[in-house]
Amino acid sequence: MDDVEEMVGTSSAMGAVFDLIRRVATTDMPVLLTGETGTGKELTAQAIHVRSLRKEGPFVPINCGAIPETLLESELFGHERGAFTGAVTKKKGKLETAAGGTVFLDEVGDLLPGLQVKLLRFLxxxxxxxxxxxxxxxxxxxxxxxxxxxxxxxxxxxxxxxxLYYRLGVLHILLPPLRARGEDTLLMAMVFLRRAATASGKLVFSYTLEAVDAMRAYSWPGNVRELSNRVRRAVVMAEGDEITARDLDLVTEDHHTADSLHSLKAAQRRIEVELLVRAISLHHGNLTRVARDLEVSRSTLYRKLHAYGLEKLIPSNISSSSSSSSSSVIRKSKRMSAARPVVL
Ligand SMILES: Nc1ncnc2c1ncn2[C@@H]1O[C@H](COP(=O)(O)OP(=O)(O)OP(=O)(O)O)[C@@H](O)[C@H]1O
Ligand SMILES: [Mg+2]
Structure with a gap:
């Protein structure tokens, strides 16, 4: 199949998912993927396929929720000539098309009873x-x-x-909602920003402090898809080289009420987090340059990243004493110049 997008994530929740993907890829058993809308179920199915022994075979998706039942049966299992009005020729179904590869049954919960029986027999x-x-x-x-x-x-x-549930769900992967993935939200926001900026040719590099805070505070009901869409929209809306909370359409009235004027510590935290995220994004994760830019020592930089729970942005392949300029969270890809942080 064509190039599959990489899955981004460094949270422990996603680390566990990546681990499961690698493991189930080596077997031939059915896999059940569950999770809220936009959490990456289809991307996960593709990730499993391209890591499996079937990777040279086809990956055939079919959305069981989007097709009326009578049509779905023939879509899935094919039909013989004359099977019903309009069936003028014999047609192979998706299962046959997927021979030697993987069939991805999206929205399997929408399958009506008759087809559930047929699928169970196939399994x-x-x-x-x-x-x-x-x-x-x-x-x-x-x-x-x-x-x-x-x-x-x-x-x-x-x-x-x-x-059928037990047949399908022997291997089960639950994709966590974005709100349970900690700093992955910011990490993905940076990746999507770079992608969208590159695609549009617009010079937008980073997020304002307010935007970072708003992304952290938001609950992301549409999960990764919503984040990706909001960032793409924001790149279009952005007037300068930074994305604001307004560009993301994440402005809330009481946004700053939590930090009253007397909370100097909270304000300092906000400013430092913003500067850190911005500098890391700007320098493609090169911490030597980040430290130089922010006029702090590398050890202070590490201390701050840890203090703010941003240590996940530290490239895993360097130690605190390393100053390799090629190390970066957002490694330069050989194939393309888009951001490539810790990925599956
Ligand atoms: N971990 C991830 N890293 C990078 N991009 C991701 C990740 N997870 C999802 N995406 C992107 O988010 C979008 C939604 O993902 P996907 O279509 O796989 O979700 P889904 O769970 O199938 O959603 P739905 O339930 O609405 O069908 C896609 O553009 C996908 O590439
Ligand atoms: Mg889907």
Whole structure:
């Protein structure tokens, strides 16, 4: 398949996900991906496929929620000529197209009972019949399924078969919501900023303190997709070389009320975090240059990064005494100049 986007993340929650992806990639068993909308389920399915022995085979996605049931059956399993009005020729379904590769069943919770039975049989013995067909077809396709509905609740409501759930969910990866990924939000914001700025040719480099705070405070109901969209919009909206909370459409009325005037410490923290994030972004994670720019020693820089929980922005491949100029959180890629921090 074509180049798959890298998954960005250094939080322990995402570290565990990356670990699972590497492990399940080596097997041929079905995988169930769950998580809120925009948490990266499809990207994860692609990441598993490209790390599997099937990577040279096709990756075939199908959204079970977006297609009416009658059509879905033929989309998935194919049909014989004359199987229904309009079936003028025989057609292979997605499962057959995915032979030797992976089929990605998105929104699997939307499958209606009849198709659940057919899918269960395929998972059990790898066989099915095309719509209107008698011939038993055997296909070698790995199934990765995703859902953002609570399948356990669907089982209780008799809408989803328990036996299918257990077949699909032997290997289960839960994608955490963005709000549970700590500083990954800022890290991804930097990556997306660089991507969007490069794509648009606009000279936008960093975020204002207010924008950083707003991103940290926001709950991101649309998760990574929302972050990516807001950053792309902000790059278009930005008037200078910095993105403001307004550009991100994250301005809240009571934004600064938590830091009253007497809280010098809180103000200092805000300013320092902003400067650190900005400088690291500007210098592509080269901490020697960051320290020089901010006029602090490297040890002070490390102390501050730790104090503010920003140590995840420190490249993992250098020690505090290293001054290698090639080390950076945002390593220069061989393929493209876009930002490449800690990725899967
Ligand atoms: N860890 C990540 N690093 C970088 N980009 C990510 C990451 N996770 C998701 N994305 C990006 O966020 C967007 C949404 O991801 P994806 O489509 O995989 O989510 P999803 O869980 O399938 O969403 P939905 O439930 O709405 O279908 C995509 O543009 C994807 O490339
Ligand atoms: Mg999806």
């Amino acid at each position: 059990q013995d790898g066989t099915f019949e095309r719509v209107g067909g008698r011939e038993t077809i055997r296909v070698d396709a790995r199934v990765i399924a995703a859902t953002n509905v609570d399948l356990k609740a669907a089982i209780s409501a008799n809408k989803f078969r328990e036996d």
